[in-house]
Amino acid sequence: MxxxxxxxxxxxxxxxxxxxxxxxxxxxxxxxxxxxxxxxxxxxxxxxxxxxxxxxxxxxxxxxxxxxxxxxxxxxxxxxxxxxxxxxxxxxxxxxxxxxxxxxxxxxxxxxxxxxxxxxxxxxxxxxxxxxxxxxxxxxxxxxxxxxxxxxAEPLACALNFVDKAALKCGDTVTIIGGGAIGQFVALTLLHASPAAEIIVSEPVPAKREKLRAMGIRHTVSPIERSVGDYVRELTEGRGSDVVIECVGTAGAIQDALSATRSQGRCVLGGLPEGKLPLDLHHLVFGELEVRGVLATDWHFSRAIRLIASGRLPVSRLxxxxxxxxxxxxxxxxxxxxxxxxxxxxxxxxxxx
Ligand SMILES: [Zn+2]
Ligand SMILES: [Zn+2]
Known part of the structure; x- marks a missing residue:
């Protein structure tokens, strides 16, 4: 074979x-x-x-x-x-x-x-x-x-785990850092199977931002062109995002994730980090952020398959x-x-x- x-x-x-x-x-x-x-x-x-x-x-x-x-x-x-x-x-x-x-x-x-x-x-x-x-x-x-x-089903199951660990409440604003494959699966899940009120995605590649907007994401931002934290605060009357899901793993992406999270908000880190990262943790401490890591899946496969079967998550379009x-x-x-x-x-x- x-x-x-x-x-x-x-x-x-x-x-x-x-x-x-x-x-x-x-x-x-x-x-x-x-x-x-x-x-x-x-x-x-x-x-x-x-x-x-x-x-x-x-x-x-x-x-x-x-x-x-x-x-x-x-x-x-x-x-x-x-x-x-x-x-x-x-x-x-x-x-x-x-x-x-x-x-x-x-x-x-x-x-x-x-x-x-x-x-x-x-x-x-x-x-x-x-x-x-x-x-x-x-x-x-x-x-x-x-x-x-x-x-x-596997990348969707990972996205469900990310969203579960983010523990959203109805009406939360959620920011995704990184609009690559896993970020897109997370975005699709948030759009069609979550109580998020507003979804923002930070992604440097224009074609990916375009794809995300076509999926139904209203707010996309290039982290190269402007400060993600400033952009998110502008959209949230200065508060910041209730929940941030980070899907990249670089120091820049994690820094953007921390700075976009509102005080006492939740920041989920899902990108695979490489080596030691230099990070400014001022807002994490002074803003009392809740930060947690997330990896792969626990028991999300059957739910992923049921969601695909329901027709609500058109995963093949990704x-x-x-x-x-x-x-x-x-x-x-x-x-x-x-x-x-x-x-x-x-x-x-x-x-x-
Ligand atoms: Zn995978
Ligand atoms: Zn075991």
């Missing part, structure tokens, strides 16, 4: 591998669509990864939909349902693989499971014709959810480009070199729906 394999830092290669075999409790999935994500780039170019396997080779990819091709020993039902798992079922796969037996898992805090694994980061992922996954991480796709949308598996290494290289390639989906097998 074809697969995109990481072979050491910065090297992604299209390779021909033998089909993986579903172990006990696992299924073999024939991939239909996958999504390319900033964390794939982080994995390829920045993480030398103490959790990489011994020879440094790893099949990449973690946002995926597909069709079940084979069941390993002991596989019976979808998690927490009576529904049997059958060969031929269309599924989305939650790439986060917690142990489900530690204290964090018992509390539903899967993201902080000390034995956490993850497709495409610490075990072979879905940029391949076939991949294996634990049956506990499968979600059957309803007829209303196409294969491409199924692959977008996809800017659909490429083939062969084009993945080049797309990753371009994105790494700073070329804006938007949200990219990978069509692995288009025989589906």
């Amino acid at each position: 074809r697969a995109i394999q990481k072979q050491g830092l910065g090297r992604a290669v299209l390779v021909d591998l033998s089909d993986p075999v579903a172990g006990p409790g696992e299924v073999l999935v024939r991939a239909r669509y996958a999504g390319l994500c900033a964390s794939d780039l982080h994995k390829l170019y920045r993480s030398s990864g103490e959790k990489d396997d011994a020879n440094g080779k790893l099949v990449m990819g973690h946002e995926c939909s597909g069709v079940i091709e084979a069941l390993g020993a002991g596989v019976e039902r979808y998690p927490f349902t009576d529904r049997p798992i059958r060969v031929g079922d269309r599924v989305a796969v939650d790439p986060l693989i917690p142990c489900l037996s530690c204290e964090s898992c018992a509390r539903g805090q899967y993201m902080i499971c000390p034995k956490l694994s993850h497709l495409g980061l610490w075990r072979d992922g879905c940029f391949a014709d076939k991949f294996t996954a634990p049956a506990t991480r499968l979600y059957p796709l309803p007829d209303e959810v196409g294969d491409l949308e199924g692959a977008m 996809v800017d480009r659909i490429i083939s598996l062969e084009e993945v290494p080049e797309a990753m290289r371009q994105a790494h070199e700073g070329k804006d390639i938007g949200k990219v989906a990978i069509r692995i097998d288009d025989s589906g729906r």
Whole structure:
């Protein structure tokens, strides 16, 4: 089968591998669509990864939909349902693989499971014709959810987690820092599935601001052209944003997030920070800001799929480009070199729906 394999830092290669075999409790999935994500780039170019396997080779990819091709020993039902798992079922796969037996898992805090694994980061992922996954991480796709949308369940689940952790109240003003892929999923969620009264997005790329306005975001600002804090205060009679969701991770973006948050407001940091960041924390302390970090998902997949099935969140409209598996290494290289390639989906097998 074809697969995109990481072979050491910065090297992604299209390779021909033998089909993986579903172990006990696992299924073999024939991939239909996958999504390319900033964390794939982080994995390829920045993480030398103490959790990489011994020879440094790893099949990449973690946002995926597909069709079940084979069941390993002991596989019976979808998690927490009576529904049997059958060969031929269309599924989305939650790439986060917690142990489900530690204290964090018992509390539903899967993201902080000390034995956490993850497709495409610490075990072979879905940029391949076939991949294996634990049956506990499968979600059957309803007829209303196409294969491409199924692959977008993961970034949407992350966006739901960001919005959950932001704990909005009805009528809040929310500012998103960064209108890239995850910022756009957060914006779509806030627009159609939240009590936010007003949504503001800070994004330097004009085409992304244009896309956000077309989605229905009324207020967009370029952080290069003006102070985001000033812009937000102008729109809020000097108060600042009740809630800010930061989706970039650079010092500049985090500083903008802090300065846009109103006193005693909440600032959620979701961008992956790189190294130590020089930050002015005056407003954080003197304004008594509540700041918290957020990463990936806890238990958001089934809700993400239900929201897509409801038709309220047109996630496939956020996809800017659909490429083939062969084009993945080049797309990753371009994105790494700073070329804006938007949200990219990978069509692995288009025989589906
Ligand atoms: Zn992702
Ligand atoms: Zn655990």
